[in-house]
Amino acid sequence: xxxxxxxxxxxxxxxxxxxxxxxxxxxxxxxxxxxxxxxxxxxxxxxxxxxxxxxxxxxxxxxxxxxxxxxxxxxxxxxxxxxxxxxxxxxxxxxxxxxxxxxxxxxxxxxxxxxxxxxxxxxxxxxxxxxxxx
Amino acid sequence: xxxxxxxxxxxxxxxxxxxxxxxxxxxxxxxxxxxxxxxxxxxxxxxxxxxxxxxxxxxxxxxxxxxxxxxxxxxxxxxxxxxxxxxxxxxxxxxxxxxxxxxxxxxxxxxxxxxxxxxxxxxxxxxxxxxxxx
Amino acid sequence: xxxxxxxxxxxxxxxxxxxxxxxxxxxxxxxxxxxxxxxxxxxxxxxxxxxxxxxxxxxxxxxxxxxxxxxxxxxxxxxxxxxxxxxxxxxxxxxxxxxxxxxxxxxxxxxxxxxxxxxxxxxxxxxxxxxxxx
Amino acid sequence: xxxxxxxxxxxxxxxxxxxxxxxxxxxxxxxxxxxxxxxxxxxxxxxxxxxxxxxxxxxxxxxxxxxxxxxxxxxxxxxxxxxxxxxxxxxxxxxxxxxxxxxxxxxxxxxxxxxxxxxxxxxxxxxxxxxxxx
Numbered sequence: 001x002x003x004x005x006x007x008x009x010x011x012x013x014x015x016x017x018x019x020x021x022x023x024x025x026x027x028x029x030x031x032x033x034x035x036x037x038x039x040x041x042x043x044x045x046x047x048x049x050x051x052x053x054x055x056x057x058x059x060x061x062x063x064x065x066x067x068x069x070x071x072x073x074x075x076x077x078x079x080x081x082x083x084x085x086x087x088x089x090x091x092x093x094x095x096x097x098x099x100x101x102x103x104x105x106x107x108x109x110x111x112x113x114x115x116x117x118x119x120x121x122x123x124x125x126x127x128x129x130x131x132x133x134x
Numbered sequence: 135x136x137x138x139x140x141x142x143x144x145x146x147x148x149x150x151x152x153x154x155x156x157x158x159x160x161x162x163x164x165x166x167x168x169x170x171x172x173x174x175x176x177x178x179x180x181x182x183x184x185x186x187x188x189x190x191x192x193x194x195x196x197x198x199x200x201x202x203x204x205x206x207x208x209x210x211x212x213x214x215x216x217x218x219x220x221x222x223x224x225x226x227x228x229x230x231x232x233x234x235x236x237x238x239x240x241x242x243x244x245x246x247x248x249x250x251x252x253x254x255x256x257x258x259x260x261x262x263x264x265x266x267x268x
Numbered sequence: 269x270x271x272x273x274x275x276x277x278x279x280x281x282x283x284x285x286x287x288x289x290x291x292x293x294x295x296x297x298x299x300x301x302x303x304x305x306x307x308x309x310x311x312x313x314x315x316x317x318x319x320x321x322x323x324x325x326x327x328x329x330x331x332x333x334x335x336x337x338x339x340x341x342x343x344x345x346x347x348x349x350x351x352x353x354x355x356x357x358x359x360x361x362x363x364x365x366x367x368x369x370x371x372x373x374x375x376x377x378x379x380x381x382x383x384x385x386x387x388x389x390x391x392x393x394x395x396x397x398x399x400x401x402x
Numbered sequence: 403x404x405x406x407x408x409x410x411x412x413x414x415x416x417x418x419x420x421x422x423x424x425x426x427x428x429x430x431x432x433x434x435x436x437x438x439x440x441x442x443x444x445x446x447x448x449x450x451x452x453x454x455x456x457x458x459x460x461x462x463x464x465x466x467x468x469x470x471x472x473x474x475x476x477x478x479x480x481x482x483x484x485x486x487x488x489x490x491x492x493x494x495x496x497x498x499x500x501x502x503x504x505x506x507x508x509x510x511x512x513x514x515x516x517x518x519x520x521x522x523x524x525x526x527x528x529x530x531x532x533x534x535x536x
Contacts, residue, residue, distance in 0.1 A: 011430055011433065011434060012433050012437075013284060013290050013292060013429070015284050015285040016280055016281060016283050016284065017183075017283040017284070017286075017287045017288075017337075018183075018190065020285075022161075023161055023190075023191040024158050024159065024160075024161025024281060025158065026158075027157055027158025027161065028158055028415045031158070031415060035473075044473070045414075045473070049151075049152075049472075056152065056157075056201070057157040059195075059196065059198070060194065061193075061195045062193065063192065064190070064192055064193070064194075070448055070451075071446070071447070071448040145296055146303075146313075146418055146419070146424070147296045147299060147424050149418050149419040150419070151417040151421045151471075151472055153419045156414070156415050162279055165280050165281060166279060169280075178339070179339070183338075203419075204314055204419055205303075205313070205314040286451075286456050286458065286515075291429055291458075291459040292426050292428075292429025292433070293426065294426075295425055295426025299426075317419075317420075322420050324425075325466055326465065326466055327463075327464065327465050327466070328464045330462045331460065332458070332459055332460055332461070335458070
């Protein structure tokens, strides 16, 4: 299993008039969570795109338990529980101190940027991930 | 059943460097879809909040099939298939012409804004919805 | 002079916890205003990028007079007062009914997407604009 | 004079299809810059709103020199050069290493949240700021 944690502070722009973080903005927090997880295994998502592989999102699922508010410090925990085959599954929990705010998962695919076609996960990704699963 | 459709045009700000609409921005399209559905049954979400009832999102699920791109005209179809009890379930499909882009669902709760406590759906909402289900 | 108007409805996601549209979100409204102005002269900004010319923003100036709130219908008026040389200047006023909400201006440049270098305005743009200034 | 600096990393969601940070998203960076400056003088903007004073933006001016791209680490420098009377003026420069990306300024007003009327800067703010200007 691969795990990562990242701390973020809620921005004013992320709130809505209900006084909470707008429900769609959590997608940004999840994106940051998985980028940090990938950095942990030695992969820069930026370089991956520069190498010609993008990772479009196929599925997004979020359950909202408590609302985050402006200036909260939140922690985005991210996990990958298995080696990717055609898709890569990320699990997330977002906390404010001990309080769980949301639980989420996303499935990402691999796409060859030049052809815009789906493809297999690149070897350099698999090679970096393997040590975490043996 | 209650159904609604709304046409939107993709904004430049909604794209990301992959050249597609950023995956989190579809949450905004869904929000517009359900506001339009509620207007169809004679409920202004704005007035509902002014009456003291907000509808926070409890669950969000999206499956992404095809990507929307800048300046696309897209159609957000929204459906409510049953009367709400403690929660209200919305189903969505977003199209560009005949092509389905995403399928989604959200579960929304009812919250008393003054107390920030969950509550039952207000009577004026149930009264407006009933004719659609008999 | 070239003038255009476009009506928009404020989205929930565009508000912040002050209960108003977040100040940075007006940039999106301005972008829509200028895209509509360009459509009026027969230019699709999307096609312009497909032709290899992008228009990055060089300067943005906004004076905020009154706040827009959720579900407001607002009107984005946009004007171009002179033929572009190296830059193209847009003036904007955003209204809710008779009330002016913001006044703004932006200066845009022309960039060759392939080389990422600044360039002159393309001939097809100048040709379409000329009739408005004679 | 009061000065602050804050480091941020550009999010994927902040880019647009040109491959750069969307021009409107810099407003969020500026907001973070001024919140950090205020923390430096011992004022939490969150607490200020809880005390009943909001600071709506009156003017925004940005000159874009170079574009920020995904995953860039950027530094938001913020300065206040004089004690506020009815308004408070912030100056900003945003850098990626030694390269200046944008220069900006904003004028903010003070608003009594209860009455939604403009007001004078609160005494606790002036008291905290004074030592920096003597």
